[in-house]
Amino acid sequence: xxxxxxxxxxxxxxxxxxxxxxxxxxxxxxxxxxxxxxxxxxxxxxxxxxxxxxxxxxxxxxxxxxxxxxxxxxxxxxxxxxxxxxxxxxxxxxxxxxxxxxxxxxxxxxxxxxxxxxxxxxxxxxxxxxxxxxxxxxxxxxxxxxxxxxxxxxxxxxxxxxxxxxxxxxxxxxxxxxxxxxxxxxxxxxxxxxx
Numbered sequence: 220x221x222x223x224x225x226x227x228x229x230x231x232x233x234x235x236x237x238x239x240x241x242x243x244x245x246x247x248x249x250x251x252x253x254x255x256x257x258x259x260x261x262x263x264x265x266x267x268x269x270x271x272x273x274x275x276x277x278x279x280x281x282x283x284x285x286x287x288x289x290x291x292x293x294x295x296x297x298x299x300x301x302x303x304x305x306x307x308x309x310x311x312x313x314x315x316x317x318x319x320x321x322x323x324x325x326x327x328x329x330x331x332x333x334x335x336x337x338x339x340x341x342x343x344x345x346x347x348x349x350x351x352x353x354x355x356x357x358x359x360x361x362x363x364x365x366x367x368x369x370x371x372x373x374x375x376x377x378x379x380x381x382x383x384x385x386x387x388x389x390x391x392x393x394x395x396x397x398x399x400x401x402x403x404x405x406x407x408x409x410x411x412x413x414x
Contacts, residue, residue, distance in 0.1 A: 246414075249293035249321070251284045253360070253409040258282075259367060259400035264301070266349070266395050268377055270388040273339065275313060276303030280400050282367070284408035293321040293329065293410065295357060295367070299400070307386050312340035319355050319367065324412040327359035333369055338380070339387070347385035351375035353395055357410060365407035367400040 261278040282297030301313040315337035321329040333355035339347035353373030358366045375393040379385045387393060402408075 246289055247291050248413050249285075249288040249290075250411045250413065251286050251408045252411065253284075253365075254404065254406040255286055255408070256281070256283055256404070257365070257402050257407045258404040259365075259402045261299075261398050261400045264396050264398045266375070266387070266393045268387045268391045268393050270391060271307055271386045273304060273306045273311065273313070273387060275301040278302065278398070278400070280317075280367075282408075284410065291322065292331070293412070295319040295321070295408070306339065306341070309341055312338075314338055314340075315349070319357060321357065321410070321412075324410070327361075329357045329410050329412070331355060335375070339385070344382050345380035346383050347380050347387050348378045349375055349387075349393060350378070351393075357408070359409050360402065360407050363405075363407070365402040365409075367402075369395065369398040369400075371395060371397040 259280045259282065263276050266273045278299050278301045280297055280299035282295055284295045296318040299315045299317060304311040304313050315335050317333055317335045319331055319333045321331040323330050332352050334352045335349065337349040338345045339349065351374045354370040356368045373395045375395060377385055377387045377391045377393050379389045
């Protein structure tokens with residue numbers, strides 16, 4: 220093989236290597252340098268509709284935040300149980316599953332959408348289903364406390380449960396008050412986005 224041919228092969232190989240390195244360098248990676256599981260609590264909150272209002276005095280939650288994710292989004296998922304709830308003057312149980320899908324980060328705040336699905340119970344019977352999404356953020360810990368914020372409003376649709384009629388309405392849109400879940404476990408997630 221002539222010198223010119225060897226040089227051409229070397230140049231082509233280097234260009235191929237640089238292309239691979241450049242595409243890898245441009246990939247978005249999310250890192251969590253804290254714990255991958257956490258617990259949190261929130262204060263009072265309400266969900267109102269055209270028919271009624273569901274008010275709760277507090278909530279407790281759990282969550283899972285992966286150690287790393289390669290991709291444009293980062294998901295934190297978990298459950299929340301609400302306490303001291305009343306609906307139409309009747310003691311009511313509420314439990315939810317949620318997923319925060321982070322799409323951007325500014326400083327220590329990861330922003331995105333929180334998808335929720337909840338059950339509303341009275342006397343052990345599920346009367347209402349709540350499904351939809353709200354805007355949300357997760358703020359990395361300050362003084363050891365991270366905060367998962369759910370914005371007011373949202374696109375939450377109320378529907379009848381398997382039995383009876385939902386007092387909040389069937390097919391109505393619910394309006395959520397802002398909720399802040401503050402981590403209570405040691406070493407909460409510390410999320411960093413790199414590109």
